[in-house]
Amino acid sequence: MRPDPQIITELHERMVRIRFFEEAAGRLFEATKIPGFVHLYVGQEAVAAGVCVALRDDDQISSTHRGHGHLVARGGDLERMMAELMGKATGYCQGKGGSMHICDLELNMLGANGIVGGGVPIAVGAGFANRYRGNDTVSVVFFGDGSTNIGAFHEAANMAAALQLPVLFVCENNEYAEYTARDRTMAIDDVVERAAAYGMPGRVVDGMDAVAVYESTGAALDSIRAGKGPVFLECKTYRYFNHHGIQTLGMKYRSDDEVAEWRERDAITALEAAMVADGVATAADIQATRAAVTAEIDTAIQFAEASPLPDPDRLLDDVYSVARS
Amino acid sequence: MRPDPQIITELHERMVRIRFFEEAAGRLFEATKIPGFVHLYVGQEAVAAGVCVALRDDDQISSTHRGHGHLVARGGDLERMMAELMGKATGYCQGKGGSMHICDLELNMLGANGIVGGGVPIAVGAGFANRYRGNDTVSVVFFGDGSTNIGAFHEAANMAAALQLPVLFVCENNEYAEYTARDRTMAIDDVVERAAAYGMPGRVVDGMDAVAVYESTGAALDSIRAGKGPVFLECKTYRYFNHHGIQTLGMKYRSDDEVAEWRERDAITALEAAMVADGVATAADIQATRAAVTAEIDTAIQFAEASPLPDPDRLLDDVYSVARS
């Protein structure tokens, strides 16, 4: 049985917000208004939305270099996000972090990370703290298929399992690490096969189906909150754009046909069709949502563009905490 | 069907040589004639002997902090080994390496290693070189159960499998990492369960049975030489002595009964009984072997004790190679 209509609408709205935010970020990047790198989340929206809608506010999430979608799904402030991407003083990190280090500790979003796998041990540390405090808060860590080849992932996954910590491992398997296909870097069919090496229950989910992700996440969270230890969720998904930036077609590392096939399974289009079919929303409602989100993002862009650059006099602030317990 | 008598005798002699060498090293360590640390191999002899007897001279082996047994099994020079442990100029490393860095590149023994897991990526590199050269040489890497929790092991195992390299992974599962029981650091029953995470065939062997280890190694080598990629062998074994040094009983991290049970399955005693039963050797032959090995080791000790300490003037030699291609 499908989840409540409010849930469906939530999933839809968050996916649309991610999609539009990322498309805007891509345009601004190509217009050189966003410096550095942007690793866009377009195509994978069902994962961030499905997971985050299932979470409680006190649960933590940790992210990767491809982190915008996770923060948007968590309810991140689009103005502060866009400002950070543009390196403005009003950004989440006052311009010091940028796309790869965006975070919102008030939303228990522990940060994106520029080091592949680097955030996984940190997420396990947050899970440890939850257990230490005796609450049933869960630490959720997003990571890519390619990151499961790095040592930090392995150590952290094993640590979580050995200590039976409340951590949900969400692998976003988009089948590529930069320009290298997954089958060239690991000799297994599904990334989830790695969970057994840690004695961790694992499950594969259609990462193009927000409802499926939402439901599997809910089941996993129940088990984790019940003290049964970490769970591994492999979400089969795909990034539409290039590893970084937008360009999507005519890349030699993957065929345009492959991209087209995945786009046909687009999570947003599919959910919208289902919403109309199930009478959860009318085409007009959906248009209204899209229009509202577009407006939000326009406002965010205006805010970011109007915001000042950081004052170089603040360069040396924030290296150390001065306050002490 | 059992292997040829010569093989059995080889296995026996090498195990005895390891056992006596290590017991002597332990005594010399307690007598402070060997400085630093010694991680003794006593109890695990069947693994090193079983694997090394099955190897070709051109195969490489890589070892760990508990590396004496591997070099002895590979045919290492006992005099140069003992001299190295004592920090003498005549040692394998001229006294610069010691117990944890003992090596013999002429025997294709690529070295012990002081960093847990540190030798695994290096062994995979040797395996890569074999494949690169198009020969059917195999790189064999020994590592402990505890080392499978560290990132370097994970990255190297996955690399070997992803590139289908000729590497034999020999896990010596003695159920402890220092003073911590394995079940407290990994939530799996058998370490071999980790092989599947790399798409690597894995097999469990009785590490207290030299013949079983020899046969499984042979089968694994055949598959690897046939180009079928790396294989993971878990050898269930046990160290009789303490993590480092000799003291074996009265330790709080494991019970004396547990030690006693494993000692009852002693690989050398068992093989000797079988040799006599099968008529491979008489009690007298076995005594002769033990006496001969004892003499070898006494000679090695005398050589080492009579050897000079390294000349401090050589302190800065060997940091860099001066020759160049």
Next chain:
Amino acid sequence: MSDRELTYLHAFTEGLRQMMEADPDVFVAGEDVGRTGGVFHSFDGLVDDFGERRMVDTPISEQAIIGLGIGAAVVGLRPVVDLMFMDFVLVAMDQIANQAAKLKYMFGGNASLPLTITTMGGAGLSAGAQHSQSLEAMLCHVPGLKVVMPSTPHDLKGLLVASVRDDNPCVVVLHKRLLGSKGVVPEDVYEVPIGSAAVTRAGSDVTVVAYSRMAAEAMAAADALAAEGISCEVIDLRSVLPLDIDTVLVSARKTNRVVVVHEAVRSGGVGAELAAQIQDHAFDYLDAPVARVGAPFAPVPFSPALESAYVPDSAVIAAQIRETLYRPMPGERR
């Protein structure tokens, strides 16, 4: 009794126990720190007092051990994580230098990281090239970290307390050859401020700056030279990041000659930074170049015969001091 003596080892354990008693958010994680009490016994007995919930034995996973500390600290706990040997800092360097050290800055200040990393450095036990290093210079080049290297039981306890209470990632480096050394340690909780050096001997001819075990060797050299009529002022840095350069400069401007000593490889060591700052800020006061004593440019050798020639000692320090005072003793070892 205010003159109670403790070993360096027990000063560490006492300081840690008191921090754990004072703050329920303080816990310890590392390899064999719990049931075993640490391979150097520096955590002995803590598991009996605080249980396995707060004395956590981990797998052999240095990256995940540091990450455990980072994640727990960023959500508000006050972790103490242990790297058995300082050499293993290199195994966890990404988590230490790319993650812990930079987290607050990358987040624009919206975080604090009350994390303490404890580890055991130094040579002299024939532990070989991978278990004997002094790698503080690498850590001192990383903005965001603090690094302390106490030489006495008193300073070890006080700096451990200050580090655990500090809201930044602090690395507390013990020296394995000091574990048995004794000294007066107050029973109550006290701090030695991070970044403050101690003038451990007043003198007029030359300033000798050292830290960790070399502070004791420097003192021994000073004693020996006193007999020759050479008056050494000895400064124990105690912290290497931040450096208490002011205390060093005051002394340098007084004695006009400085010898910096550490056990780490001389080239690229903390002594280089000190020499660079001293010649910069006391240029007109120096009557001789700032001299540096440290290990030669080689890995730490295993054999005691080589290791003793590798690690600086009071004789080498004294020889350098004589040379800096233009009183070289021909044929002396450097």
Next chain:
Amino acid sequence: MSDRELTYLHAFTEGLRQMMEADPDVFVAGEDVGRTGGVFHSFDGLVDDFGERRMVDTPISEQAIIGLGIGAAVVGLRPVVDLMFMDFVLVAMDQIANQAAKLKYMFGGNASLPLTITTMGGAGLSAGAQHSQSLEAMLCHVPGLKVVMPSTPHDLKGLLVASVRDDNPCVVVLHKRLLGSKGVVPEDVYEVPIGSAAVTRAGSDVTVVAYSRMAAEAMAAADALAAEGISCEVIDLRSVLPLDIDTVLVSARKTNRVVVVHEAVRSGGVGAELAAQIQDHAFDYLDAPVARVGAPFAPVPFSPALESAYVPDSAVIAAQIRETLYRPMPGERR
């Protein structure tokens, strides 16, 4: 034509191609170095010429990438392994500093390790705190390594060739902001000796020592100051381990004033070692303290507005030179 120009990027690719043509034991392994030709295109086309056997795409496994090189080198091949960004050196530090650097010494000399590690350092692309670092000082503190940081296409090709032919682990650090810079590069194979600096501009008032991208900034500062009648001698170190201290000292004894410049964090950087050695060996020649220009003690910020204030440039260098010549310009940024 001996005056053929190439970009820094293409000089690298050409040098590597020529080494692969000359020696069948040379291969390249790293992330996306094969089919993709490297994320910076520095390996473009090599897979077409040498195939995937010799241009090996690896998993994201920096420790295993370095280990692959160590193991292949110790059994006789001549690997070139790539770490996409220099920041990832920290992920693989154990394999680099505990394994590769020490292997020969620990084995008592019974090994050689003809291993080349290539990587991309430096800031200026708003890549943030984990993709912009200059970490050479950490590597320079590790006995057993060699580290080169060329600033021109010519030196990059020559030092790459020398590194690949060298029987020791060599780290070749490219600078991402130099990739498009052009210069004359001989077509034939040649070496720039590791450990030899170049006097790139003769002068009499002050010696400016720099490397990598800062060598160009130093030259720009020298040009600007020439107009003010200040004559700078500029030295491009080219290698940071070993350091060509002799070339620096000859110049220092001539100009009596030295400014050392690097992009890395100033504190604990290569400049500290240089300053320490210069004041030691040219003490009586110095008319001013050896000055150091480097990044302030903070991670690399993301925003261009901050990053440009963080990374030293010709203006900051010129300001420091004026100050070292006792001609400070009040209120100038340091």
